Amino acid sequence: MTSRRIRIDVPALTRVEGEGSLRLEVRDGKLVELGLSIFEPPRYFEKFLEGREAREVVDIVARICGICPVAYQISALNALESLANESAPDWALTMRRVFYCGEWLQSHALHIHLLALPDFLGFDNAIAMAGQHPDEVKRGLKLQGLGNALIRLFGGRSVHPVGARLGGFHHAPAADDVSALTHKLKAAQADAADLTRFCASLPLPNDPQDFIGVALHHPDRYAMECGNIRTSTGLMLSAAQFEQHFHETQKSDSTALWSDFDGQPYLTGPLARLNLNHAQLPDFLHTRLGEIGLALPSSNMFHSLIARAVEIELALHEAITLLEGYTCPAAPYAPLSLQAGTGYGMSEAPRGLLWHRYEIGEDQLIKAARIVPPTSQNQARIEADLHRSLTAFGLDHDEDALRLRAEQVIRNYDPCISCATHFLTLKRVER
Amino acid sequence: MNAHRAGRHLIIGIGSPFGDDQAGWRVIEHLQRMDLPPEVQLLSLDRPGPALIEQMQGYSSVILIDAVRTDQYPPGACLELTPEQLSGLDSLSTHGFGLAVVLRLASTLAQLPTRLRLFGLCMPTVPTPHAALSPEMRAGVLQLTQQLSATLNT
Numbered sequence: 001m002t003s004r005r006i007r008i009d010v011p012a013l014t015r016v017e018g019e020g021s022l023r024l025e026v027r028d029g030k031l032v033e034l035g036l037s038i039f040e041p042p043r044y045f046e047k048f049l050e051g052r053e054a055r056e057v058v059d060i061v062a063r064i065c066g067i068c069p070v071a072y073q074i075s076a077l078n079a080l081e082s083l084a085n086e087s088a089p090d091w092a093l094t095m096r097r098v099f100y101c102g103e104w105l106q107s108h109a110l111h112i113h114l115l116a117l118p119d120f121l122g123f124d125n126a127i128a129m130a131g132q133h134p135d136e137v138k139r140g141l142k143l144q145g146l147g148n149a150l151i152r153l154f155g156g157r158s159v160h161p162v163g164a165r166l167g168g169f170h171h172a173p174a175a176d177d178v179s180a181l182t183h184k185l186k187a188a189q190a191d192a193a194d195l196t197r198f199c200a201s202l203p204l205p206n207d208p209q210d211f212i213g214v215a216l217h218h219p220d221r222y223a224m225e226c227g228n229i230r231t232s233t234g235l236m237l238s239a240a241q242f243e244q245h246f247h248e249t250q251k252s253d254s255t256a257l258w259s260d261f262d263g264q265p266y267l268t269g270p271l272a273r274l275n276l277n278h279a280q281l282p283d284f285l286h287t288r289l290g291e292i293g294l295a296l297p298s299s300n301m302f303h304s305l306i307a308r309a310v311e312i313e314l315a316l317h318e319a320i321t322l323l324e325g326y327t328c329p330a331a332p333y334a335p336l337s338l339q340a341g342t343g344y345g346m347s348e349a350p351r352g353l354l355w356h357r358y359e360i361g362e363d364q365l366i367k368a369a370r371i372v373p374p375t376s377q378n379q380a381r382i383e384a385d386l387h388r389s390l391t392a393f394g395l396d397h398d399e400d401a402l403r404l405r406a407e408q409v410i411r412n413y414d415p416c417i418s419c420a421t422h423f424l425t426l427k428r429v430e431r
Numbered sequence: 432m433n434a435h436r437a438g439r440h441l442i443i444g445i446g447s448p449f450g451d452d453q454a455g456w457r458v459i460e461h462l463q464r465m466d467l468p469p470e471v472q473l474l475s476l477d478r479p480g481p482a483l484i485e486q487m488q489g490y491s492s493v494i495l496i497d498a499v500r501t502d503q504y505p506p507g508a509c510l511e512l513t514p515e516q517l518s519g520l521d522s523l524s525t526h527g528f529g530l531a532v533v534l535r536l537a538s539t540l541a542q543l544p545t546r547l548r549l550f551g552l553c554m555p556t557v558p559t560p561h562a563a564l565s566p567e568m569r570a571g572v573l574q575l576t577q578q579l580s581a582t583l584n585t
Contacts, residue, residue, distance in 0.1 A: 066478060066480075106482075110480075110481065114481060114528070126536060127532070127535050127536050127539055130536055130539040130540050131539050134539070134540050134541070137536070137540060138540055138542070141481055141482075141484055141485055141540075142485070144481060144482060144485075145482055145485035148482050148485075157477060158479075158482065159476075159477040159478055159479065160477060
């Protein structure tokens, strides 16, 4: 037998958010080395939060990510407000879900059209693809623009929004602005339906595999801005119980932490959500799932693309429904006071579960903070998936084909590496 | 959808709150205090990525102002660039969708405005970390503001 050795180094992964690399070595038909490295500099946000006033947290954490700032704001508010003497007003809680719909809409539309689709349509990048598929790309940009408009409606601006605050929002949008945007959202529902059909028609690889799915679940609605953890193994957990089952460890070649669920890799994100919560989709989306023939739960990670399209339809529907009959409240927030203690909170960022913990002192200052973003949680799953998927794909494929499949597998998770590089253990050496 | 924008001129300052990357925003702030023709709209955007394309739709004329990292020109120097020239410089970007890439995408989709002007204010490739604009960049901002104001009022 002829000895065959392939070594693939992708020094900078493209079409993912942030800086990461992949090393892959195949020797005589066996995968002898595989490493996903995250080398983006650590960002120390948890340390920056120490000593800051609790009310400042919502604006500081919005800076962690340019793609999912709403998720950081809402998870932080859920954690901090768990220490409040009363709840934020119902109006604010409802509008937080609408605000969050904007983020799912813009993030999923960006991922599908500019990051993932070139893989499945045979292009190196979105610009090359746009030349052949301009209508699809325009549709994606339109949906992304509507998501940004929803975020701006409540946040004042779409990147690092500033509208959210403890107890609600600084400002309630004017009814006329809400009405104008709702009209546009309704007009985009047909585009979103076409997008789901389009994604389902793509030649996605059929690669079923076993994995543990983890997502928030809410008794009344498809979980987004709040809920409790549900796992595909049947466990239900509150935010305060997260650390009993989920652990983070540091790897030498990565500036991001790796998470496990009771020692096992696990999946968080759109496919995990859809698998665990699809029964709560509105009727028209059950019809859509039947129309495209997607059986749930799905064990094919490539169905993540379709899950994002379905969640775009859901986000549009939810925002339209919740903004129907909108009236300005007497006050957009309640002035909450927080008790000293430890607050836990979480929400479903576009990429998956985002968990926060804050310790607040009697002086209302943050004593300690811990943030566990979805990409950290998915890292171990991505590596396990790469091992399995590349072997199933066939290690006898040439270098380019193996590299492309590896990148497709990674992009299924839509990793946001900038978010994940949030912590690094510093070892103090005394001489 | 954007009929009300037809015939209007839009000036967009692109930036972030960090040091000299605020330059585009500062130009817009100066212009807001000036007496400009009513058809001129002013907008500041924080690293808009592909959303910039939607923001430009319907305007017949758009001017974009952004900081560019380069050591070929002194800090604060103002360059009028073509989108192709921008690709050779390092326009500050986030998540891989910098201005040059977004403009190439818009061009491919035939969604560039009829008239697009692009101004880059130069900052060093290794910027000094500070919260405010450097004196050189402040001078560049004032110079570009005056240049644009003079053009818009003629």
